[in-house]
Amino acid sequence: MKKSHKYDELYEKAKVIMDKYNPCMFDNKTSLCIRNALKKSRGEEYQTCGCCGHKNGFITGERCKHFKKGIACSVKSLACKTWLCEDAKKNLPSKELQKLDKICEEALFYSLYKIRASKKEALCKEKKMKKKCLLITYHESGDEIHFILVDIKHKDYINKILSKIMSVKGKIDDIDEMIDFIHENKIASEFVQTYTSEKWFSKFEIEEVIHIPQLGE
Numbered sequence: 495m496k497k498s499h500k501y502d503e504l505y506e507k508a509k510v511i512m513d514k515y516n517p518c519m520f521d522n523k524t525s526l527c528i529r530n531a532l533k534k535s536r537g538e539e540y541q542t543c544g545c546c547g548h549k550n551g552f553i554t555g556e557r558c559k560h561f562k563k564g565i566a567c568s569v570k571s572l573a574c575k576t577w578l579c580e581d582a583k584k585n586l587p588s589k590e591l592q593k594l595d596k597i598c599e600e601a602l603f604y605s606l607y608k609i610r611a612s613k614k615e616a617l618c619k620e621k622k623m624k625k626k627c628l629l630i631t632y633h634e635s636g637d638e639i640h641f642i643l644v645d646i647k648h649k650d651y652i653n654k655i656l657s658k659i660m661s662v663k664g665k666i667d668d669i670d671e672m673i674d675f676i677h678e679n680k681i682a683s684e685f686v687q688t689y690t691s692e693k694w695f696s697k698f699e700i701e702e703v704i705h706i707p708q709l710g711e
């Protein structure tokens with residue numbers, strides 16, 4: 495089966511589940527999904543427009559380029575259709591969650607899993623790396639894991655900001671600066687929950703890995 499057909503097939507399967515159970519419980523009046531409505535009710539920082547609201551889950555950052563006022567998502571995004579935070583997961587029966595997991599696994603297997611990407615973007619092949627690169631991993635809220643590849647030449651600069659963050663003088667601005675830098679200079683990235691495919695890693699020549707401990711809330 496062609497990748498394009500596989501993409502459509504998996505997307506439709508996920509859509510059936512999402513349409514039936516509406517796990518995010520998005521409220522058009524307040525622009526809040528269940529997770530952010532709960533955060534607001536607890537007096538915590540929250541964001542509007544759910545996962546589409548802020549880049550990489552951080553409070554600073556931009557809305558997804560595919561988010562359009564009035565219609566929300568303007569593209570067909572398989573990864574976004576299957577990704578759920580822990581609060582939204584609670585609104586799905588475990589059988590449906592398992593089905594969703596299977597869809598994710600298949601999407602990863604066929605390299606179709608790309609968060610915040612349209613179908614066209616997901617089907618575009620990432621350039622094969624010739625340069626050596628640095629893999630940076632970090633996670634937010636427990637199970638949201640980011641894998642970012644940057645040119646190895648940025649290693650010293652990233653390490654310098656990291657040691658500043660880890661020192662007593664480290665500030666939230668330094669973290670934002672580092673995350674912005676990493677994303678502005680990325681060669682490729684993956685944003686997944688608890689797993690990513692070995693196939694994805696095998697495309698790159700990874701010289702070193704930096705894991706950044708818990709970020710975000």
Ligand code: SF4
Nearest residue numbers: 518527544545578579
């Ligand atoms: S997955 Fe969670 S954070 Fe994302 S829109 Fe749904 S409820 Fe909100």
Ligand code: SF4
Nearest residue numbers: 546558560561567574
């Ligand atoms: S691509 Fe994903 S993050 Fe962007 S608007 Fe669509 S659902 Fe939201």
